[in-house]
Amino acid sequence: MYNPKSCKAEEFIDNEEVLASLKYAQENKNNVELIDKILEKARLAKGLTHREAAVLLDCEIEEKNKEIFALAEQIKKDFYGNRIVLFAPLYLSNYCVNGCVYCPYHAKNKHIPRKKLTQDEIKKEVIALQDMGHKRLAIESGEDPQNNPIEYILESIKTIYSIKHKNGAIRRVNVNIAATTVENYKKLHEAGIGTYILFQETYNKESYEKLHPTGPKHNYAYHTEAMDRAMQGGIDDVGLGVLFGLESYRYEFSALLMHAEHLEAVFGVGPHTISVPRIKKADDINPEEFDNGIDDDIFAKIVACIRIAVPYTGMIISTRESEKCRERLLHLGISQISGGSKTSVGGYFNPMPEDEDSSQFDVSDRRSLDEVIKWLMKLGYLPSFCTACYGSGRTGDRFMEICKSQQIHNFCHPNAIMTLKEYLEDYASADTKSVGEKLIEKEVESLEKSDIKDIVLKNLSKIHSGERNFKF
Ligand code: SAM
Numbered sequence: 034m035y036n037p038k039s040c041k042a043e044e045f046i047d048n049e050e051v052l053a054s055l056k057y058a059q060e061n062k063n064n065v066e067l068i069d070k071i072l073e074k075a076r077l078a079k080g081l082t083h084r085e086a087a088v089l090l091d092c093e094i095e096e097k098n099k100e101i102f103a104l105a106e107q108i109k110k111d112f113y114g115n116r117i118v119l120f121a122p123l124y125l126s127n128y129c130v131n132g133c134v135y136c137p138y139h140a141k142n143k144h145i146p147r148k149k150l151t152q153d154e155i156k157k158e159v160i161a162l163q164d165m166g167h168k169r170l171a172i173e174s175g176e177d178p179q180n181n182p183i184e185y186i187l188e189s190i191k192t193i194y195s196i197k198h199k200n201g202a203i204r205r206v207n208v209n210i211a212a213t214t215v216e217n218y219k220k221l222h223e224a225g226i227g228t229y230i231l232f233q234e235t236y237n238k239e240s241y242e243k244l245h246p247t248g249p250k251h252n253y254a255y256h257t258e259a260m261d262r263a264m265q266g267g268i269d270d271v272g273l274g275v276l277f278g279l280e281s282y283r284y285e286f287s288a289l290l291m292h293a294e295h296l297e298a299v300f301g302v303g304p305h306t307i308s309v310p311r312i313k314k315a316d317d318i319n320p321e322e323f324d325n326g327i328d329d330d331i332f333a334k335i336v337a338c339i340r341i342a343v344p345y346t347g348m349i350i351s352t353r354e355s356e357k358c359r360e361r362l363l364h365l366g367i368s369q370i371s372g373g374s375k376t377s378v379g380g381y382f383n384p385m386p387e388d389e390d391s392s393q394f395d396v397s398d399r400r401s402l403d404e405v406i407k408w409l410m411k412l413g414y415l416p417s418f419c420t421a422c423y424g425s426g427r428t429g430d431r432f433m434e435i436c437k438s439q440q441i442h443n444f445c446h447p448n449a450i451m452t453l454k455e456y457l458e459d460y461a462s463a464d465t466k467s468v469g470e471k472l473i474e475k476e477v478e479s480l481e482k483s484d485i486k487d488i489v490l491k492n493l494s495k496i497h498s499g500e501r502n503f504k505f
Contacts, residue, residue, distance in 0.1 A: 037291065037298040042257035045295035046236050046288050054287040058087035068097050078108050078344045079437075083290035086342035090286055090334060098334070102365065105337035108344045109366045114442055116417045116449045117409055118369040119402070120169040120207070121162055122351070124378045125150050125189055127391050129175025131211075131248030133234070135279060135323065137316035138175045138393060140248065145316050146391045148378035149180055152192045159193050161381035163201025165373050165402045166460035168418040168452065170203055171230060173376075173393070176211035176249060183217045186210060190224045200459045200501055204420035207272070211250060212259035218266025227423050228305050229263045230272035231256075235280040236288030244279055260292070264300045269429025271296070272349070274308030277335070278326045286335060290342055302430040306347040306369065307339055313353050315394040329358055333365060340366025345436040355397040356408070363414065373402035406456065407465040410472050417449030418456055421504035443482070444505045447489045450476050451503050454496045 035047035061067050071085045081089070089101050126149035129138040137145055150158065162170065170193065174181050186208070193203050205227040212231060221229065235241050238253045245251045260271045273292055275285040289307065297303040311327065312320045320326060327335070339348060347368040350359055359370060375381050377392040385391070400408070409416045421444060422432055435441050450473055457469040473493070480486040485505070492503040 037295045039295075040258065040261055040299065042254040043238065046238075046257060046291055048238065050291065051236070051284055051287050054084045054087045055283050057084055058091040058283070058287075061088045062091040062093050064088075065094065065097070068092055068094065072097070072100055072104065075104055075108075075341045078111060080344060081342045083287045083294060083342070086290055086338050087283070087287045089341065090283065090338045101334075101341065102337050105340040105365045108340055109364060109368075112344050112436065112441070113347075113368045114446055115413060115415045116445055117363065117367070117414045118169070118347075118417045118419065119167070119372050119406070120171055120369060121165070121167045121371055121374050121402075122209075122376060123155075123158060123162065123170045123172050123193075124376060124380070124391075124393065125155070125172055125174045125186070126177070126181045127175050127378050127393065128177040128180035129248075130177050131175070131250040132246045133248075133250060134244050134246070135234075135276065135312055135318055136393065137318050142317055148391050149185075150189070150379060152188060154379060154382070155189055155192050156196055157382040158379065159196045159203060160198045160201070163196070163198045163203065164460070165381075166406075166418070166456045167373075167402065168203060169205045169207070169227070169420055171207040171209050171371075173209045174211075181210075183213065183220060187220055187224050190221075190226065194225065200455070200499075202502070204502075205423050209272075212256045213262075215262045215266045218263045218268055221263075222267040226268070227420070228270040228272045229260075229268045230274070230306070230308065231259050231263075232274035232276055232308065232310065233257065233289070233292070234276045235285060236275065236292070237280045237284055240280045257292075260296060260304075261299065264296070269302065270305035270423075270432070272306035272308060273304045274310060274349075276310050276312055277332070278312035278320060278323045280325055282325065282327050282331060282335060286338065289339075293343055293346065302433050303343060304346050305428075305432070306349050307343070308349040308351070309336060309339070310351060310353055313394040313397070315392065318394075329361065332358070333361055336362050336367065337365045345433055352396045352398040353394060356400065359398060360412065363412070370405070372398075372405035373400070374398075403460070403462050403465050406461065407468055410465075410468050415446075415449050415472065415476055416453055416456070417445070418452035419445060419448040419504070421448045424504065443485065446476070447480065447485055448504050450480075450489055451492055451496065454493050455501055458496060 035050035207228040209230040349369040352374040
């Protein structure tokens with residue numbers, strides 16, 4: 034029985050409710066009156082239910098689709114301005130006991146080099162990342178209680194936060210590790226993590242069990258209820274995602290929004306972020322073998338509809354996607370992207386030739402962070418290395434409150450300008466710096482409040498003189 038308030042996976046992601054939503058969406062995909070009503074509600078930017086959003090996703094009327102895309106763009110501008118937050122993944126270990134059929138780290142893969150970074154190696158990786166200009170990381174690890182116990186993850190987080198190389202610092206460590214216990218989530222919370230990210234992969238229980246035939250990840254309920262345990266453990270910010278290509282995108286879309294509704298219903302706060310990875314080629318994985326691949330047009334529609342359905346949830350796109358694809362999606366609702374990423378263990382300090390590589394998947398966007406920053410600025414975006422919300426306790430429901438009232442601009446915009454200035458001073462190439470300085474001038478001009486503008490101007494000059502880490 035469908036119940037968003039239940040803490041049982043099969044009740045808050047009730048299969049019958051997902052199927053009924055898909056049927057409702059199919060029946061109404063050309064229902065202009067209903068679509069107009071949904072769009073009217075969506076324009077209030079307070080979000081939509083999964084059923085309403087499913088109708089928009091399926092909508093086939095060209096004119097209405099144009100309205101959907103335009104609205105997504107508008108909501109993106111209203112909530113996030115032109116800011117794009119940057120991060121990089123850091124792979125700690127690819128030892129894994131699971132049997133995920135889409136992931137090359139599955140336990141039966143005997144030829145992929147297995148690696149686990151020592152604390153000394155983590156230090157080298159982090160220095161390499163700091164030297165690129167990164168301030169925010171997402172740590173990634175396979176699931177292996179022997180090789181990668183929680184103590185190893187905690188020690189690694191401590192190491193990462195402790196490294197201060199030149200002007201560098203990692204100020205926010207997000208964590209993408211397998212579902213775990215409330216006790217372990219408490220420990221991660223105490224270690225000062227930012228967002229806990231866990232992709233559902235697929236919400237369809239039957240497919241989930243087939244795609245995860247062996248290992249602890251086989252347990253659908255344990256995996257699906259992980260975010261509840263994370264929140265019980267004190268983690269305010271959680272990041273959802275599905276791996277598009279495994280199951281029907283319509284099913285995943287509705288279920289993903291049901292998951293968000295469940296978190297909101299039980300904890301009063303929805304997901305902090307939603308990631309939209311698509312399955313990619315990797316070592317012994319061929320994405321063509323999965324029947325549910327989605328093309329770029331459907332992908333764009335999904336991003337636009339998520340943006341409309343949950344306006345205050347950040348959306349992340351990684352370097353799994355090409356420059357062209359990322360460019361198309363940015364204005365439809367993406368708020369965070371990775372740049373200069375390596376998906377192998379130890380890949381930043383010591384890049385390996387391809388045949389000795391331990392990459393999790395092939396990266397499509399292989400540009401350096403400097404190139405990505407310049408590209409963003411040329412497209413009119415303001416790259417941001419800001420981590421201030423987290424440092425100032427603006428997480429969970431406190432963050433959502435500010436975000437929903439659209440006050441977030443008063444913090445984020447000046448913080449984005451100041452962290453970009455830090456980047457330009459410390460890491461940018463001459464060309465990127467010159468594009469960036471012009472952009473900063475323009476962005477400071479656009480600050481509406483004169484007191485904020487004055488502080489920003491003073492801080493920019495202090496940053497130029499070598500001071501760091503200013504924030505609102
Ligand atoms: N091992 C952790 C877990 O079980 O959740 C998470 C870390 S894993 C390094 C991060 C994510 O990469 C997975 O959740 C999965 O969605 C994604 N991934 C795995 N194989 C992939 C592939 N071939 N292409 C694209 N993404 C993939």
